[in-house]
Amino acid sequence: MVTITVDGKELKVKDDVMLIEELLANSISIPHFCYHPALGKDGNCRMCMVEIKGQKRPQIACDTPIKDGMVISTKSDSIQEVKRSILELELINHPVDCSVCDQSGECSLQNYYMDVGLYESRLSTTKVHSRKKVDLGANVVLDQERCVLCTRCVRFTKEITKTRELGILNRTDHSVIATFEDQPLTDPYAMNVVDLCPVGALTSKDFRFNKRVWFLEPEESICNRCAKACSIYVDHHKAKYEADAIFRYRPRFNPKVNGYFICDVGRLSYKIENENRLSVALINNEQNNYDETSKELKSLLAKHKSKILFLISPSLSLEEMLMIKKLEKFYDAQISGYDVNEYDKDFGDDYLKCNDLSTNRRGLNLLNIDENENILKEALSGSEIVVFIGRDDIEILDNYKNIQSQICISSSTPKNPQSYNIYLPVLTHTSKEGSYINIDGYLQFSKAKVLSQNDTKNLIEVASELLDEKVLSCEQIYKDELSKMVDNITFNEIKIQSRKLSSI
Numbered sequence: 227m228v229t230i231t232v233d234g235k236e237l238k239v240k241d242d243v244m245l246i247e248e249l250l251a252n253s254i255s256i257p258h259f260c261y262h263p264a265l266g267k268d269g270n271c272r273m274c275m276v277e278i279k280g281q282k283r284p285q286i287a288c289d290t291p292i293k294d295g296m297v298i299s300t301k302s303d304s305i306q307e308v309k310r311s312i313l314e315l316e317l318i319n320h321p322v323d324c325s326v327c328d329q330s331g332e333c334s335l336q337n338y339y340m341d342v343g344l345y346e347s348r349l350s351t352t353k354v355h356s357r358k359k360v361d362l363g364a365n366v367v368l369d370q371e372r373c374v375l376c377t378r379c380v381r382f383t384k385e386i387t388k389t390r391e392l393g394i395l396n397r398t399d400h401s402v403i404a405t406f407e408d409q410p411l412t413d414p415y416a417m418n419v420v421d422l423c424p425v426g427a428l429t430s431k432d433f434r435f436n437k438r439v440w441f442l443e444p445e446e447s448i449c450n451r452c453a454k455a456c457s458i459y460v461d462h463h464k465a466k467y468e469a470d471a472i473f474r475y476r477p478r479f480n481p482k483v484n485g486y487f488i489c490d491v492g493r494l495s496y497k498i499e500n501e502n503r504l505s506v507a508l509i510n511n512e513q514n515n516y517d518e519t520s521k522e523l524k525s526l527l528a529k530h531k532s533k534i535l536f537l538i539s540p541s542l543s544l545e546e547m548l549m550i551k552k553l554e555k556f557y558d559a560q561i562s563g564y565d566v567n568e569y570d571k572d573f574g575d576d577y578l579k580c581n582d583l584s585t586n587r588r589g590l591n592l593l594n595i596d597e598n599e600n601i602l603k604e605a606l607s608g609s610e611i612v613v614f615i616g617r618d619d620i621e622i623l624d625n626y627k628n629i630q631s632q633i634c635i636s637s638s639t640p641k642n643p644q645s646y647n648i649y650l651p652v653l654t655h656t657s658k659e660g661s662y663i664n665i666d667g668y669l670q671f672s673k674a675k676v677l678s679q680n681d682t683k684n685l686i687e688v689a690s691e692l693l694d695e696k697v698l699s700c701e702q703i704y705k706d707e708l709s710k711m712v713d714n715i716t717f718n719e720i721k722i723q724s725r726k727l728s729s730i
Contacts, residue, residue: 228294233301239292246274246287249300256300257309257338259376259424261288264486265385271316271376273338275308276300284308310342317347319354319399320425321371329426331439335374354399362392363410364490365417365431370402373427379403379419386487389413403427414579418487421477430474432494437463437473446478447674450541450655451492452573453582453665456484457724460496460656460674469503470677472496472656482668482724489579496656502638503678505651511644516651516681523648524692526611526631527557534559535609537602538595539616540568540584542685543660543672545703547586547593549689550615556693560605563590563597567619580665585655588663588727592711615685620645635688653684659700661708668724669712 228241232254239248244267249256259271267288274287279297284305299305316335324330356370380392380403391411395404405411411419420430442461449456457480464470475496477488507519514522527534534557538550554561565584574581590597606612606626613633614620618640623629631647634640637654656674663669690697698706704717712727 228292230292230294230296230298232298241294242291244288245276245290245292245296245298248292249287254300255341256287257334257341258288259334259374260378262378262422262486265378265381265422268377268381271374272312273309275305275312277302277305306342309338313339313342314348316374318349319371320374321353321369323372326435327372327426328429328434328439329372329423333426334424356400356402360404361410361431362405362428363412363416365494366411366419367429367431367434368403369427369429370404372425373403374425375401375403376424378422378424379428382419382422383411383413383416386418387413387415391416392419414489414491414575415487415577417490417493418477421486433474441465442473444476445656445674445676447656447672448585448662448664448670449475449488449492449495450585451489451495451583453580453584453587454484454578455585455662455664455668455670456480456488456492456578457670458488458492460676462656462676464677469679472499472676480670480724482726483664483666483670484578487578489577491573491579498638499654499656499676502654503657503676503682504680505637505639505649505682506680507651508639508643508646508649510647516683519648519650520683520688520691523633523635523650526633526648527613527692530611530631532558533608533610535605535612536561537565537612537614537617537619537622538563540565540587540590540597541655542586542589542616543658543662543700544586544589544592544708545660545700546616546685546689547589547595548703548707549686549693551593551595552693552695553689560609561595562602562605563587563595564599564602565597565617565619566599567617582665585664586662588665588667592663592727614646635685650688651680651682652688653678653682657682658684658686661700661704663727664724667727669727670724671717 227238230237230239237252246261257273259273260268269289275284276287277299278285358369360368362368383389383392391405393406394401420428441463444459444461447458447460449458457478459476459478461474462472475493479486507514507516536550540563568584570583571581610630612629615635633648634646635650637652643649656676657678659673661671687697701717
């Protein structure tokens, strides 16, 4: 660590790293387009100029190594004038269409322009026009006129996905981002270039013109599409007279799990969440009152005590799994986490996608919930009621004539609801809290609370009613029982960052 002075304030910073890294780490505003922590420096936008005592001219912070004793100014009149001149060049051919741009409200160019305060155009020539709506493939749309040529997207396809679909074509003020030889984006992480774009040049075809970003409420959560469990933001909004709806998932930076990115499949899986929140309770495939259905379920379980098998999804939270373990003991039942449908040998890769499609399989290991197929078959042979929790694979009951009733407790309506005697919906993944352990052994806490349109309860509430117990919060369940199993990690620590559980 060394000492530098920034705008008259002394800071202890890392030695011999790039200046921009430590400025941003210390919450010092430094304009930049081309620099990104995952992509490093490129030095082409020149927006991160700073004054350094002893240097004859301003230097770019993204390519200036830190040295002990440096005296830096980021706000002097001269450096502000430099930034103003650079911005003026950026805006010469930039269209003034903030009112219809999806990036409006999240646009770096917009923010920097307002900071610098250059409000009068000195342009006397006609702007250079380019293509306004270029479909690059993979749900990505390009507006070439808005592009500031920061090359983040180009470097992403070169350095991260290594697919190299994007490049800069032509020269001078006719330079544009484009795909080579009209080959579309096809890689499974392509939509990350939308997040990387600091202006509105790259937009999502899926989100395009759907909702203004300032209406959206971000919630911290995790993606439940596979066992990697990437950290995400769930952006949702409840308009007047409308149901609360999710409009997009965005990657949430987590250096231990997914870094700055997520896969496109996980990003678009929010649509399933919106669909599932409309589920209603069913008895013998006929719609029924939620509380009455819950009472019917409780009566049926009491009647068949000691002849019950709970088949649970490996995507339930730790708190939910613990409650089902209590149900197992309360009803003298059996429990299994075996689920062959949670694997897809063609889905995974060597980056952020896993063949295991469950979100919390390691939670089964932590709570000693069996996953053996032979033990499951033995349990099925001695059961009269099978309760599917968070899953819908009733075909597993084929050839078991001893099963008298099938129950489904899940956030999504079963594919064949007529096959179940009772279906009780519970809140979806983004409408509940819970702790999860991903495939690499990292513990995370999801706390998204998107409102449900119906009177649906969460699984913990349902289980508590079946146990005749007081409903506890996830935080209380974790502190009372789960923290002892995971090296005494506190609930608050899970919220802040992922923690590796080496014992699992």
